[in-house]
Amino acid sequence: MLANWLRAGIASGRITTKYPRNAAELTQRHPAWQTVATETRACGRESCSCIDLCPTGAIAFDTTHAPVVNALACIGCGRCVEGCPEGIFAWSKQIDLSIPADNEWSGSQRQAGVLADGSVAANADTIASGTRSDRGTLEEEACPDWNAVDSATLRRFRAVFGRSLNVRHIDVGSCNACESEVLALSNPYYNFHRLGIFFTASPRHADVLLVTGALTYAMRDVLLATYEAMPRPRLVVAAGVCALHGGVFQDSEQFVGPIDKVIPVDVFIPGCPPTPYALINGLLQAAARRGEAVAHA
Amino acid sequence: MRLSPSQTLQRLDLDAFARRLLSVRRAYKRGGPAPERQLLYYGVMDSVNPPALLAVVGHPSSGRSSWLQAELSEQTWRSLADTWPALLWPEMEVHDRTGRVPEGHPDLHPLLKPHMHTLSGRASGAGVFSLPLGPVRADVTESGYFLFDTIGEQIMHLQPQLFYKHRGIERMAVGRTVEDVTLLAERISGTTTAGHTAAYVTAVEQASGYATPDAVRWERQLFMELERLYNHAHDISQMASASGMTVGQAQVARVKEECLRLAGDLTGCRYLRGAIKPFGSAAIDWRAVSSIVLDRLAAADARMQRFVSLLQRTPTFVDRLVGTGIVNRDWADDYGLVGPTARACGIRTDARLEYAPWTSDVGFTLCVVPRANGDALDRFEVRVQEWSVSIQMIRSLLSRLASTNHAENSDGPHGSPGPTVSKGWGGGTVEGPRGRISHVVQVDHGRIAFWGIRSASSWIWPVFGLATANGNIQTDFPVIDASFGLSYAGLDR
Numbered sequence: 001m002l003a004n005w006l007r008a009g010i011a012s013g014r015i016t017t018k019y020p021r022n023a024a025e026l027t028q029r030h031p032a033w034q035t036v037a038t039e040t041r042a043c044g045r046e047s048c049s050c051i052d053l054c055p056t057g058a059i060a061f062d063t064t065h066a067p068v069v070n071a072l073a074c075i076g077c078g079r080c081v082e083g084c085p086e087g088i089f090a091w092s093k094q095i096d097l098s099i100p101a102d103n104e105w106s107g108s109q110r111q112a113g114v115l116a117d118g119s120v121a122a123n124a125d126t127i128a129s130g131t132r133s134d135r136g137t138l139e140e141e142a143c144p145d146w147n148a149v150d151s152a153t154l155r156r157f158r159a160v161f162g163r164s165l166n167v168r169h170i171d172v173g174s175c176n177a178c179e180s181e182v183l184a185l186s187n188p189y190y191n192f193h194r195l196g197i198f199f200t201a202s203p204r205h206a207d208v209l210l211v212t213g214a215l216t217y218a219m220r221d222v223l224l225a226t227y228e229a230m231p232r233p234r235l236v237v238a239a240g241v242c243a244l245h246g247g248v249f250q251d252s253e254q255f256v257g258p259i260d261k262v263i264p265v266d267v268f269i270p271g272c273p274p275t276p277y278a279l280i281n282g283l284l285q286a287a288a289r290r291g292e293a294v295a296h297a
Numbered sequence: 298m299r300l301s302p303s304q305t306l307q308r309l310d311l312d313a314f315a316r317r318l319l320s321v322r323r324a325y326k327r328g329g330p331a332p333e334r335q336l337l338y339y340g341v342m343d344s345v346n347p348p349a350l351l352a353v354v355g356h357p358s359s360g361r362s363s364w365l366q367a368e369l370s371e372q373t374w375r376s377l378a379d380t381w382p383a384l385l386w387p388e389m390e391v392h393d394r395t396g397r398v399p400e401g402h403p404d405l406h407p408l409l410k411p412h413m414h415t416l417s418g419r420a421s422g423a424g425v426f427s428l429p430l431g432p433v434r435a436d437v438t439e440s441g442y443f444l445f446d447t448i449g450e451q452i453m454h455l456q457p458q459l460f461y462k463h464r465g466i467e468r469m470a471v472g473r474t475v476e477d478v479t480l481l482a483e484r485i486s487g488t489t490t491a492g493h494t495a496a497y498v499t500a501v502e503q504a505s506g507y508a509t510p511d512a513v514r515w516e517r518q519l520f521m522e523l524e525r526l527y528n529h530a531h532d533i534s535q536m537a538s539a540s541g542m543t544v545g546q547a548q549v550a551r552v553k554e555e556c557l558r559l560a561g562d563l564t565g566c567r568y569l570r571g572a573i574k575p576f577g578s579a580a581i582d583w584r585a586v587s588s589i590v591l592d593r594l595a596a597a598d599a600r601m602q603r604f605v606s607l608l609q610r611t612p613t614f615v616d617r618l619v620g621t622g623i624v625n626r627d628w629a630d631d632y633g634l635v636g637p638t639a640r641a642c643g644i645r646t647d648a649r650l651e652y653a654p655w656t657s658d659v660g661f662t663l664c665v666v667p668r669a670n671g672d673a674l675d676r677f678e679v680r681v682q683e684w685s686v687s688i689q690m691i692r693s694l695l696s697r698l699a700s701t702n703h704a705e706n707s708d709g710p711h712g713s714p715g716p717t718v719s720k721g722w723g724g725g726t727v728e729g730p731r732g733r734i735s736h737v738v739q740v741d742h743g744r745i746a747f748w749g750i751r752s753a754s755s756w757i758w759p760v761f762g763l764a765t766a767n768g769n770i771q772t773d774f775p776v777i778d779a780s781f782g783l784s785y786a787g788l789d790r
Contacts, residue, residue, distance in 0.1 A: 001611050005544045005545070008603065008604065008607055012600070076566065076570070077480060169437045175484040175485065176487045176784060176785065184557070187550035188547050188550065189551065189554045201436070214464060216461065217410075218462075219461050222440070222461070248484055251469060252466075253469075255464065
């Protein structure tokens, strides 16, 4: 029987992606990309119905009369893509939208630490100002070459961690699509073990805490206890719109607030849910930043 | 599930309400083939004063339903949970949401606020250990807490404490537009996006007096079958993982990924979000894509069949599953079990057969294992059979969709008469990957006035603890967990 398994396993061939060394394999539409909307140009208005179209309040107008999509709050419903009379919104064709926590808006929140009671508010305004400078424009049909960005990240990651990064995942109130995508990292297509990344059973063995879901009051103390149990230095990656912003659950009476209101976050991975490619990208970016993580150990 | 104008909500007093429910309870005959009446929904309307209990009873033979409502005008009402265990958790939920007390409830404690309640072990004596597990536990899982009472390796009792992820989705929906609530429906349980959205949209369309075009119904069913494929692949992969079959796990996980990619290529979202919309038209021109879909499904199916047959011929795998986590037939009847878990106990129930009989025209056949031991192996076998049925259904649905003119169907709300009623009640019942999903909505001028959700997992979870403590040892838990394949998010809402 063992021989049968061995034969069948080998016969099914190698399908593992070469990402991040090579570009991600993209299929017909955009499932490998982050399915978030992005603005393509200014429309010259000060305000428009697209603000109301967006169910999570991810769209705001900046001073140059251009609508700005906050990637951290976009659930990819496509209402702005379909509904804008000027047609200026388009699907993002990036997969490395992960946002390191050192842009200006998150800096101030980093020291916020544990949430003071009653101070919870959806931070759409602060977020909107910080995500304008996402890399790349979205007009190219072809997927840009990611090698330059990622080989540097990869080198730093290797230098710091060798080949061992242990990730503890915690679900603080998700719909379970994020869990499904996190679990997909270990399937043969993505096989993140090849990069030296592993899931660990205990937060005490973890380098990275990967947080998914809209933080509920029932999970807040559990999240804090898990974070407390981690050895220092430690990294936190928040994945999915619910964890970054609240998304469709931001008005829930059970919702505490974005993760970075409760614990410091190093990298944000947008998407609803984020794709496995985006998760790999975000984890590598987090790992490459470990030196800085010592600062808030 | 149809609610014709003449068959409106029956407002009863609490005694009559209880009598009607107990007559439904008797329909869950012990050991019978399938109940003649089913409890589709039980919950509370807490936005009205006084709050009111709401129950929807389904009649599988006709696909019809009766709607019962009773006001909770007093601070207490008589609990039925002691005679009908299926109401144990729903009654606690009513208690948490309204403060009204179900008198005589055998196990009343806070359900929706697990952080406000500490479980304690039920067993005592020499050598008894209480072993807590969760809410954060090994591997990548959703959050839930389990308290085991054990003697040595033997599990004597298991209490699950869930609802850590209770997001209050039903309450959030009140006052929002039908379209905005669709986005919430897509996010009740991510891996059942199509199932919950289809149930919700069906309920809304019924409440609005909208006649859903055939092509739209076929397309929704196709998405639900695609969802069943990746969920069953996931569960089979997890069962292989729990029994140490790493090659089987990896290869079936590969099949799951291929189904997800197919869903992503078709709809733009791997989890089929945005594919099902109320009063919508067929989203895709199937003539253009059907041959590609068929090719990719054939490849996934071939791989699945190859590795499933290997699993079935591997003694270490079969031995690990056989006799593990047995669901006694009595429990299945008492708790109104649904889905593959019920069919593995020999119960002939499937919402496609009962509430969407047209699906038999597109290749639906009921999968019930003949042995019906109700163990992990039977749950595995039911899923294996259902995988093939779903493939067959998708082929058949594709040929129908590809032969209809997409242009005619894509006019959407403009081409077909839109909602004709501004206020009303509606219900939607579909068969999700884990079993029957029922949604109940009250629509008032395009906005949601009430929303009730019963996911498949909400009927199965109470049985999970019983099956785990049914003569199993600690190391059986991962196998049982994988073989049930339940959704936490779908229960917690």
